[in-house]
Amino acid sequence: MDLALQLLFTGIGIGAVYALVALGFVLIFRATNVVNFAQGEFSMVAAYLMVVAVEAGLPYWAAFIVALLGMALVGVVFNLGVYYPLRHRTYLPVIIATIGASILLANSVLAIYGPQPQVLEGWFETPGIQVGPVYLDSQYLLIIGVTICLVIFNFWFFEKTLLGKKLQATSQDKEMASLLGISVSTMIMITFIYSAVLGGLAGILVAPVLFVSIQMGSTIALKAFAATIIGGFGDVAGAIIGGLALGVIETFGAAYISVPYKDGFAFLVLIAFLIFRPQGIFGERVAEKA
Amino acid sequence: MRLTRRDFATGIAAGIAAPYLIRSANAQGATIKIGMCAPVTGPAAESGGYAIKGAKLALEAVNKAGGILGKQGELIVEDDQTTNPGIVLAFSKLASQPDIVGFLGSIRSTQVHAMAPDVIKLGKPVMIGGTDPKLTHMGNQWLFRFRPNDSYSGRVIAEFGVNTLGKKKWAVLHSTDAFGTAGGNALTGALEKLGCTTFDQGYANQSQDFTPVVLAIKQSGADILGSYFTFENDLGIFARQLRQLGVNIPWVGSPSIVNITALKLAGPALHNTYGVADYAENSSEGSKAFGKIYRDSVKVAPDNQSSWTFDAINVLSAGINKAGSTDPGKIREAILGIKKFPGAEGEYNFDQNGDGLHGYNIVKNEKGAIVFDKHIEFND
Amino acid sequence: MSAPSDNMPIPAPAIHSKPLLIRHLPYFIGAAILVALAANMRFDGYVHNILLQATTFAIAVFGLSVVLGLCGQINLAQAAFFGLGAYAVGIGTTDLHVSFWLCLVGGCVISLLAGAFLGMSTLRLGGHYLAMVTISFQQIVTLVMINAIWLTHGPDGVSNIGRPDLFQSSQSYLAFCVAMLAIVGYLVWHLSDTKLGRAMRAVRDNELAAGVNGIDVFRTKIYAFALCALLGGLAGGLFAGGFAYVSPDQFSFAESIVFLTMSLLGGVASPIGSAIGTGLLILIPEWLRFLKSVPGLYLAIYGLFVILIIRFMPDGIWGFVADAFARWRAKLAAPPVAGALQLKPAMTGGDTVLEVTGLSKYFGGLKAVDGVDIAVKRGGVHALIGPNGSGKTTTLNVLSGLYVATAGKIVLDGTDITNMPPHQRTASGLGRTFQNIRLFRSMTALENVEIGAERPGNTMVGKGDDALTERAMEALTFVGLGNRANELISSFSYGHQRLIEIARALASNPTLLLLDEPAAGLNSTEKLELHELLKRIAAQGLTILIIDHDMTLVSEAAQHITVLNFGRRIADGESMAVLRHPDVVSAYLGSE
Numbered sequence A: 001m002d003l004a005l006q007l008l009f010t011g012i013g014i015g016a017v018y019a020l021v022a023l024g025f026v027l028i029f030r031a032t033n034v035v036n037f038a039q040g041e042f043s044m045v046a047a048y049l050m051v052v053a054v055e056a057g058l059p060y061w062a063a064f065i066v067a068l069l070g071m072a073l074v075g076v077v078f079n080l081g082v083y084y085p086l087r088h089r090t091y092l093p094v095i096i097a098t099i100g101a102s103i104l105l106a107n108s109v110l111a112i113y114g115p116q117p118q119v120l121e122g123w124f125e126t127p128g129i130q131v132g133p134v135y136l137d138s139q140y141l142l143i144i145g146v147t148i149c150l151v152i153f154n155f156w157f158f159e160k161t162l163l164g165k166k167l168q169a170t171s172q173d174k175e176m177a178s179l180l181g182i183s184v185s186t187m188i189m190i191t192f193i194y195s196a197v198l199g200g201l202a203g204i205l206v207a208p209v210l211f212v213s214i215q216m217g218s219t220i221a222l223k224a225f226a227a228t229i230i231g232g233f234g235d236v237a238g239a240i241i242g243g244l245a246l247g248v249i250e251t252f253g254a255a256y257i258s259v260p261y262k263d264g265f266a267f268l269v270l271i272a273f274l275i276f277r278p279q280g281i282f283g284e285r286v287a288e289k290a
Numbered sequence B: 001m002r003l004t005r006r007d008f009a010t011g012i013a014a015g016i017a018a019p020y021l022i023r024s025a026n027a028q029g030a031t032i033k034i035g036m037c038a039p040v041t042g043p044a045a046e047s048g049g050y051a052i053k054g055a056k057l058a059l060e061a062v063n064k065a066g067g068i069l070g071k072q073g074e075l076i077v078e079d080d081q082t083t084n085p086g087i088v089l090a091f092s093k094l095a096s097q098p099d100i101v102g103f104l105g106s107i108r109s110t111q112v113h114a115m116a117p118d119v120i121k122l123g124k125p126v127m128i129g130g131t132d133p134k135l136t137h138m139g140n141q142w143l144f145r146f147r148p149n150d151s152y153s154g155r156v157i158a159e160f161g162v163n164t165l166g167k168k169k170w171a172v173l174h175s176t177d178a179f180g181t182a183g184g185n186a187l188t189g190a191l192e193k194l195g196c197t198t199f200d201q202g203y204a205n206q207s208q209d210f211t212p213v214v215l216a217i218k219q220s221g222a223d224i225l226g227s228y229f230t231f232e233n234d235l236g237i238f239a240r241q242l243r244q245l246g247v248n249i250p251w252v253g254s255p256s257i258v259n260i261t262a263l264k265l266a267g268p269a270l271h272n273t274y275g276v277a278d279y280a281e282n283s284s285e286g287s288k289a290f291g292k293i294y295r296d297s298v299k300v301a302p303d304n305q306s307s308w309t310f311d312a313i314n315v316l317s318a319g320i321n322k323a324g325s326t327d328p329g330k331i332r333e334a335i336l337g338i339k340k341f342p343g344a345e346g347e348y349n350f351d352q353n354g355d356g357l358h359g360y361n362i363v364k365n366e367k368g369a370i371v372f373d374k375h376i377e378f379n380d
Numbered sequence C: 001m002s003a004p005s006d007n008m009p010i011p012a013p014a015i016h017s018k019p020l021l022i023r024h025l026p027y028f029i030g031a032a033i034l035v036a037l038a039a040n041m042r043f044d045g046y047v048h049n050i051l052l053q054a055t056t057f058a059i060a061v062f063g064l065s066v067v068l069g070l071c072g073q074i075n076l077a078q079a080a081f082f083g084l085g086a087y088a089v090g091i092g093t094t095d096l097h098v099s100f101w102l103c104l105v106g107g108c109v110i111s112l113l114a115g116a117f118l119g120m121s122t123l124r125l126g127g128h129y130l131a132m133v134t135i136s137f138q139q140i141v142t143l144v145m146i147n148a149i150w151l152t153h154g155p156d157g158v159s160n161i162g163r164p165d166l167f168q169s170s171q172s173y174l175a176f177c178v179a180m181l182a183i184v185g186y187l188v189w190h191l192s193d194t195k196l197g198r199a200m201r202a203v204r205d206n207e208l209a210a211g212v213n214g215i216d217v218f219r220t221k222i223y224a225f226a227l228c229a230l231l232g233g234l235a236g237g238l239f240a241g242g243f244a245y246v247s248p249d250q251f252s253f254a255e256s257i258v259f260l261t262m263s264l265l266g267g268v269a270s271p272i273g274s275a276i277g278t279g280l281l282i283l284i285p286e287w288l289r290f291l292k293s294v295p296g297l298y299l300a301i302y303g304l305f306v307i308l309i310i311r312f313m314p315d316g317i318w319g320f321v322a323d324a325f326a327r328w329r330a331k332l333a334a335p336p337v338a339g340a341l342q343l344k345p346a347m348t349g350g351d352t353v354l355e356v357t358g359l360s361k362y363f364g365g366l367k368a369v370d371g372v373d374i375a376v377k378r379g380g381v382h383a384l385i386g387p388n389g390s391g392k393t394t395t396l397n398v399l400s401g402l403y404v405a406t407a408g409k410i411v412l413d414g415t416d417i418t419n420m421p422p423h424q425r426t427a428s429g430l431g432r433t434f435q436n437i438r439l440f441r442s443m444t445a446l447e448n449v450e451i452g453a454e455r456p457g458n459t460m461v462g463k464g465d466d467a468l469t470e471r472a473m474e475a476l477t478f479v480g481l482g483n484r485a486n487e488l489i490s491s492f493s494y495g496h497q498r499l500i501e502i503a504r505a506l507a508s509n510p511t512l513l514l515l516d517e518p519a520a521g522l523n524s525t526e527k528l529e530l531h532e533l534l535k536r537i538a539a540q541g542l543t544i545l546i547i548d549h550d551m552t553l554v555s556e557a558a559q560h561i562t563v564l565n566f567g568r569r570i571a572d573g574e575s576m577a578v579l580r581h582p583d584v585v586s587a588y589l590g591s592e
Helices: A002-032 A039-055 A060-086 A091-113 A136-158 A163-172 A174-180 A184-210 A216-228 A237-257 A260-278 A283-289 B002-026 B045-063 B086-097 B109-122 B133-137 B148-164 B180-191 B211-220 B234-242 B260-270 B285-298 B304-323 B330-335 C026-042 C043-071 C076-096 C100-123 C127-147 C170-191 C195-205 C207-212 C217-243 C251-268 C271-293 C297-312 C317-332 C393-401 C422-427 C445-452 C465-478 C495-507 C526-541 C551-557 C575-580 C583-590
Strands: A128-133 A134-137 B031-038 B072-079 B098-106 B126-128 B143-145 B169-175 B197-203 B224-228 B251-253 B274-277 B359-368 B371-376 C351-361 C366-377 C381-385 C407-412 C431-434 C510-515 C543-547 C560-563 C569-576
Touching: A002 A039, A002 A136, A002 A163, A002 A184, A002 A216, A002 A237, A002 B211, A039 A091, A039 A128, A039 A184, A039 A216, A060 A184, A060 C207, A060 C297, A091 A216, A091 C251, A091 C297, A128 A136, A128 A260, A128 C465, A134 A136, A136 A163, A136 A184, A136 A237, A163 A174, A163 A184, A163 B045, A163 B330, A163 C026, A174 A184, A174 C043, A184 A216, A184 B148, A184 B234, A184 C510, A184 C551, A216 A237, A216 A260, A216 C127, A237 A260, A237 B211, A237 C127, A260 B072, A260 B098, A260 B197, A260 C100, A260 C127, A260 C251, B031 B045, B031 B133, B045 B072, B045 B304, B045 C495, B072 B086, B072 C297, B086 B098, B086 B109, B086 C043, B098 B330, B109 B126, B109 B143, B109 B180, B109 C043, B126 B304, B133 B143, B133 B180, B143 B169, B148 B180, B148 B224, B148 B251, B148 B274, B148 B371, B169 B211, B169 C100, B180 B224, B197 B211, B197 C127, B234 B260, B234 B371, B260 C170, B274 C170, B304 B330, B330 C495, C043 C170, C043 C195, C043 C217, C043 C271, C043 C297, C076 C100, C076 C217, C076 C251, C100 C217, C127 C251, C170 C195, C170 C271, C195 C217, C195 C445, C207 C217, C207 C422, C251 C271, C251 C297, C271 C297, C271 C317, C297 C381, C351 C393, C351 C543, C366 C381, C366 C393, C366 C407, C366 C560, C381 C393, C381 C495, C381 C551, C393 C431, C393 C510, C393 C543, C445 C465, C465 C495, C495 C510, C495 C575, C526 C543, C526 C551, C526 C560, C551 C575, C560 C583, C569 C575, C569 C583
Parallel strands: B031 B072, B031 B098, B098 B126, B126 B143, B169 B197, B169 B224, B224 B251, B251 B274, C366 C569, C381 C543, C381 C560, C431 C510, C510 C543
Antiparallel strands: A128 A134, B274 B359, B359 B371, C351 C366, C351 C407, C560 C569
16 A cells, blocks of 8 residues: 555656646647647757756756747747648648657757756755655656646636637637637747746756756657647646556556556557447547537 | 670769769879768757767877888768668778778677678778677677677676675666667676576656656665666656656666767766776776877767777777788787777777677766776677 | 340451560560660679669559559558568478478468458458558557567567579579569569559549449458559568578568658659659668767658658659650550540330339438438439438439438339449449549549449440450440540539530449439520430430439430439429429429
8 A cells, every 4th residue: 555655656746747837839730730749849848958057157047938938939939940831731741840859859958968867956955845655856846836826827817818818719710719819820839938938847847857858858748749649639637637647557566567668658558449449539529619 | 785785884984984084193292091880960960979989099199100111091981871771881981992991890789780781792801889799799800899798798787786786686678779679688698607686677768757667676675776777868857757766776787878979868876886898998008098189189988989989990900010001801810919909998809709898897986076996898 | 134135346446566475575675685784784782782672572562553653542651561481481491391482472362362461451441440440450460570480580580581492592583583673573564554553543543433333342451452562472482492591670660651752752653653652762861871870860850851752742752754745645655536425325124223112321310311212213413402402312312322211112124222332233223423523533534434334234334454445445435535535534514524524324224323413513505405415315215313403404404304302202293393392392383
């Protein structure tokens, strides 16, 4: 039981990371119908920005803001350079362009900053607390907390604010949105910025746990992508639940079935979902909305 | 008809090959060339940089001391991209230059396996750092190893843990790649001979979380941990989680546990662990000397990534000088005849398989500083 | 089904003046020269390895040109199939001591089955989901290669892989691989002109239209995947024999991306493009080795180039060249002159061609079509009209099988088609056009119509490609576009595209022709032409069910009208009577 509780905590922690990255996937997909294969690299770039800013002597919070602003800029450049020129083409060229962008981002960082993995200190001084039989890593606690806040924020933002509603309208029907006087290209730009910042946030939060390395983004992104599909593509709540579920499944699968095949569980669950429930956990609801 | 077509083909061939031939003819003679395949890009790019540095330092020293056969030595590096196809291409590119007399291969066993067929085809000596015991036992006479192979690391870890630390209930943790599997098997085998119980656990590289692994080790009731980690990120994450979840049993790890990147990433979580190290700075005069040169030049602490290439260049140059010729067969005989050669990694005594080293150092992490503990040598 | 009526076998005129083999002789001569060069030229080891890698990779990339280029389906697991073939040869020749040839075939079969299995997942999934399924498959194959040590030797890989006795030397083996490349290249090149190839292109260009033109979309995709995987497996087997060593990292997801990029760079739609792309992507990194003094720099440039290629050369290098060539050829080649189109609609049922009873279609709570009855009499034009949102198009989509009926029964010429998928309905004699034109945009007008003519059970077309072309030419000539048969769809005006769509349906010799708002978007001249065309079609005895709200066209062309509103039938009968019906008038003019 103690064992299971500890696994559950770690599973949720790692799942929350998947969920954050998955959220970025979902937002871009809803706005543009495109899967951004460079989403994981957003996380990696942000973590490096953070390391650079901290090393430059900025206080942690200031470095955090600088890194997120940097990510907003990455989002702008990414939209203008990768998505926007291809917006009238089918999904296939866009997928491949984002794959190219992911190679470009990862290796640019490698070229600039070298291959050494870096250490980024966590937000808290204490590494964690022992609650009964379970050790709670402080960084994972922070990640879980941030995820909860983001769920609430997203709900408020998309359902209650005008900008959020405009974004929703754009993602559901571009022609209709532009007839209503909404600038579709501005909305897409905002989406890319928001999604890059979200991905960056995930990267900065997870860096103290996983260290800062070139590969950190791609490993997380693939799982987050799986989480997105399990949650039902285009569903914000689904992405969160999917991410958490995946983290837990993976951790328990590793503990009780096989450690070396750990990465396989995510994909097996994914294939099972794709075959038996391709609409995802909350798929039904999405269909009704449409 | 057939003849003319053949002539035609050779004609075209000559036309295409001509610039090649001219170029290689021009390059002939000025220097003695040594080829090196190293990961300049890819996941191992960092250690690749160290490896190249080590080789260059050795060659500088050799050149100052009179060079190879009276000529200056020249190092030609090709990127192996840290992949198997990468090293096959990199090596064949080097191999196509006829004036390269010897080569430095990879520290990664799978890469050496990948290039091995081409090495046999070429028939020139290749220095390697891959520690899979099979590499020098599969009938490839052109491979020479500059690190003790994994059968030794496993035996040394077992020997040290059982006889020095007095522990018999082992947990053996290893990555599921070639390096980890071979190491894990060697350790488990050695422990069985010493009458220990073992709990064997593999993990896949680039895992983000080791909680299940740590809990499994905790549950197994082991009183000592032996490990083979490939990537420093994994080692760092595991070490932290191990300590966080309250596992404080002694830990003897493979060389990566004392590697500088791992020390930086894991920090205090690795304090008081033991590692087997082919390179330990205070283990011998040769290693001290290398440590000094390397620190002066590179400004970081030396490790096995650079020490083996350093030794490889020294031994290869010595071998060529001893042979008095660049004839591959003669170089091979000369290297195999090298005994009691003081290197950075230890004393080289080549056996007929091409293995130069037969023992390991045990080092201890004392608050982040790597301290030499003892050397364990095998004669069989 | 279709009637074995008085269909006369049509004498096929010689359209191609020379037999295929002679016209392609230059290709075989070129291939033979390449093979001879590979066999006789002296290479050093480096060049040899590069050539061998390029040759085997190119075969795998050919596979992608089938699934991605021809069929438009994404496959991010080609390295996995490549790996399956490679491991079959690797494990087979070393551990199992089986002959190389047997292993090669075995590897191909394993890949083929895996590919077909993956293709089956396309039944319910497309686009991004498919991308994810293939990535998952790729990851699982990689994990098994690494962890199933008892079988695959794990990460150590398999070494000392054997070669066939016949090609022991590196040189002869390379020549053998080049020969295989040439053969596979030829087959893939010509695949696009076969029935299967046309079906794949149709699926790529427009799945809906492909379905209603008699193509089994699902099966076509499975074939494409299986073929792609087969070529991947073959390439992998050859690769394993050539390099004598395989290990899991050679078949990782990253390699799948490399395959994909090769395919895109050269031009996804053709084997020549694939070969160009493969060659470049193997050579460019070699040329750019000097950039590697800074780690990551050259891969960064590589990534940048992927983006630029996609942006500025959407069809790849070869696509760019071929496009120019195709335009030039279309101008030169005069289409063959065709005879008059004959329409012989089957007549097995009674007087009523289409009998719809109690047809309903609900979307959740919305009753789009609710208990509609329609009886279409044989011969003449029947119109289905109604204001916007009355359920007309839904009815048509249920009729052609794009939607499954919630309730009711559809009988076409005596056959119950209620539960058939679209392509089977087409086979049963249903032809249709779309309100927003759905042509296969990458093809010429002629090729589009040929797909229609290929309808299973079309008795009006003889055996062989020539007969198919002739039938298609007749249909195009019938709508007045015979002289522009070899032009690409994009060069036709909107009105002409509509005519091509009608010609595509006519070529299949349907029993009933469904026209979905054929007058939408046409100017008044074109509308007149359309009216004339409908008359000529009806004169041949083909029954037309037309959906439109252009009252002029409907009232002039149709003898019988059914009116829908809010998903229900509100009037039915002879044209003029129905149009004066008070309910119809109020439905159109609005009455409170």
